[in-house]
Amino acid sequence: MAKAAPKNQATSTAPQEGYTVLARRYRPGGFSDLIGQEAISQVLTNAIKHNRVAHAYLFTGARGVGKTSAARILAKALNCEKGASVTPCGVCSICTAIATGEDVDVLEIDGASNRGIDEVREIRNNVQYRPSRSRYKIYIIDEVHMLTGPAFNALLKTLEEPPAHVKFIFATTEVQKIPITILSRCQRFDFSSIGTKQIAAHLQEITIKEGLEAEPEAIELIARRAGGSMRDAQSLLDQALSFSNGKITRDEVHRLIGAVDENHIMDLAEAILTGESSKVLELMDQTNSKGLQMGELIEQMISYWRDLMIYASSNQIPVDAGIATSQHERFKKMAKGFSLDTLLAGLDILSLTKIRLKATHQPRIMVEFGLVRLSRLGNLIPLQQILQHLQAGGLPALTQTPVKQITTPSEGLKKKFLSEIDSLIEPTTVSSEVQLSSETISSIWPQVIDAIGPMLGNEVKKTGLPAISGPNALVIEFPRQYNQALEYCSDPARIMRIQNALNKITGQNWLIRVTSKVITDPNEIVEPAPIEIEPVASKPKVNPKDAAEKEPIVQRVIELFNAQIVRIDAGFGVLPPDSKTSLDDDNDEA
Template identity: 50%
Template sequence: MSYLVLARKWRPQTFSDLTGQEHVSRTLQNAIDSGRIAHAFLFTGARGVGKTSSARILAKALNCEQGMSPEPCNVCPACTEITAGTSVDVLEIDGASNTGVDDIRELRENVKYLPSRLRYKIFIIDEVHMLSTNAFNALLKTLEEPPPHVKFIFATTEPHKLPITILSRCQRFDFRRIPLAKVVARLRYIVDREGISISDESLAVVARKGDGSMRDSLSVLDQVLAFCGETVNDDDVVSLLGVVDRRLLLEASAAVLGRDTRSVLGVVARVDEFGYNMRQFCGELIDHFRNLTIMRAVGDAGDLLDLSEAELQSVREQASSALLEDLQRHMTILLRADGELAHSGYPRLVLEMALVRMATLAPLVPVGELLDRLGRIEERGSGVAADARASWRPSPPPEAGVAPVPRPAPSALAEQRPRPVPAGAEAKPPPSRSDSPVQEPRRTGDEWADFVAFVKGAKPRIGTSLEYGSPLHIAADRLEIGFPENSFALSSLRDGDAQASLKALAERFFSAPMTVALKVLTGEGHAPPNLLEKKRAEDEQRRTGLKRSAESHPAVSSALEVFDGTLAEVAPLGTRGKL
């Protein structure tokens, strides 16, 4: 006698045998009890969740010789023929191989005839979405108004491919994926009656491999039994199915939460040694940390997690010692690593670095603890923290009429000190205010800075270029300015109009005929710094002094000590938003 696989041997024969589809079985039973039986049913859902089995059970319940009842007797000739698939009045049609309009025309011809032995003639069309458009159109009228002795039961995994005209003529029942706990319970029921020794952990691995499908889970169990025999070892199940051992996931999460980088790298080495796919392991690890996060966030999350009771206990123990915020940060790192693994040529390295980063992640400090630390700062020293802002007030602005110390803008105030006149040259009277719109220079003691400010007030473009130059020589009748080689400022000043304007402004500033020479700095010798370099040096000196003052302040010192921090940036009060 040929062997009958477990999926066929233990196929549900009554509504009570259906696992995980109680909403469907109860509705159908109530419909039979009340006599409100539709002429067309549509069963939708994933593979192996009981659609065709429910169709057969419904056919038996409607045609049982003991009378229509919510549960078929499974002993009368009608029930046994339907179970064996030999009944002439219950026709199972494969929609994938009977897709044409001619097949539907033949079905319409058969609909006209009364059943030969049973109460109803029932047509079960599996994978009905495979029918052609013309076939659906040919079926519409018969499906809407069939003879009273005909019932249609359609089954499909892809209901979105059915025309809306078909969907509107059927009662639709959506079959759900079967929860892992119910699959494990059903598998335990089957193996106990088959006399097989297997642990709940192995059954959970088998059920997880089935991915919510009872038929797939039973097929996997058949494969395990063919390899292991009547006594099944946990390690054999893991190696046969090629799944990630959950003990590795628990070790990895324990090492991460315990900040043990050596153990983390050891787990990755074992994953590589066993030949597991790195991305598959990362995906399993993401799912495991998701379980930890949900367990930590909700508490009793057994109904939200697809885990067996033993696995739930392990997750519950690990989640109790972790912070929710840390688990969320670990999830973020794993999700980023999963994306990198899809394109990386070094999957082991990516996974190692992700787990090391998780294990060395700095723990978050609770807000309550931060508030306590702030309170301790305020209590230190007689009001040191309370007086901190008072000691950091900026200097008052200068009084009206007092000139500021930095480089001034040119103004029309005007007394110049007399300049020596070269021999043989006639002294020229200074131009009157009405002769030129250029303001008279203002003297601050820095002759080069005053000259640049004077030029910038008259010719902003030329003055801006002079800021990049270094004063090489300033004499009574000659001004030499040096610029870096290939400088844009130098090329703009060598323009004929710019050079003439610069010479005229120099003669006006120095009150004497002047020769202006523009030279290229070759790197030999030491040129004086230009104005921009001097300004940067002054700003750096000011920032250094400000930081040194801040570091020596008692309130800042206390804060750095309590929070174990470093001083990253210092700004005067009132200027933070302007930096």
């Protein structure tokens, strides 16, 4: 009979150790392992050698280029149990604790989740305490640009004069968001993006160490896709290892990342080069049937056109070109079929298509529109070449087809042809031009003003009568003080309205010109004579004293107090507000 297990004995097996991703397993352990950051590694190693380590560093750059790794390496180099060294041992308890982020004296803080002033105050309170077991207490703040303004201000004094046992290392991807007061207190290091070849070489080393097989073209594709980020490249390689069946192939990587195959991109480029719009649409159908993203296709087309442009400019394939080595000869042959101006114009079309994709719900239609337009672009002739042909007295020949010479017809044939034309044309009577005088214009001009409407008519009235500038031609001249009226009447639609009104009244076609009146005589009066002035009847003069005596309230006051009217002030009601009348010198008594 089996014995029962004790109550305190675990009956389940311990969980297996979890899988560690490649990005963590192959993280740089020393300055020599920082790929693509050789200059920064040299500066930091020299600072450690000569005991010139600053109290605050700022590491800035794109994601996955080694900022946090460099901060950890610097922390290990300063706190290693075997002494400060540019090559920390990596096996002592301090080095291993720093590598795993568990050291009590090296504090890694996420700036995105600890961004307030309370967290910074806690740091200020703790910096005064010496480290527990290491030489330095090191604060590594990642994404430091996420701190708030008050948090940055609270950190200023501590950052300027920290205790001798404290070091600050900041890491950020957006250095422009950090206040200048913080930047001036740190030594700044800009981490550059890692080259495609360096990433590919490192990925190849990883596959060898992992005992896996990978096609070189697949590794190149992953390296290009990473965009200069080693961490992104290692993550993609991890995905490819899980996706493949022991060997990473180019086709599998294409399917994994949703990219278009290079041969497909080149087929599209050849169809565009030859102007085959139908072939372009056929290839677009194939792209859509594979479920590939239209935005990804345009991105790859822009990259490919950029590579063509660089080759057309320098006759060299760019180092970071997105072209497999096996496709170089095909690429060179294709690049020779495009002129540089055509490639630049094509880049404009592709960039515009990319922008339009963000504002449409039908990306396929927008991409088809852009690629067909690109195929219709043709091979542009440089402007300099056109200018040279124009200066030489001709235009550049578009085709080599000889043009059939046209012979000049004989004089007899000309006369016969003209006589036949004359017989077909019916004689028409053309009304003679109207010769108007100033008196005639003054009689018909009020009718024109009534016909063009009140608003336009009121503006035209300001000019008086128009001047005669020729047969069936009038000039409306505006004095200088009527600039707004001149601008209003100069509108082509309003000029056409005046012409139509005049044509309808006179039965003839007229040409109207609106201009500003030029004053040649300085003593000339610029005020135009009005067309019609209606006399305004003047109001009879009112004697203020008589008007006041007729007021009932004034009569009552005179009766009660036996008073006299001495003065009538302005605003009394019988006078305008700006007048004043005194009756002191008046001989008549009120």
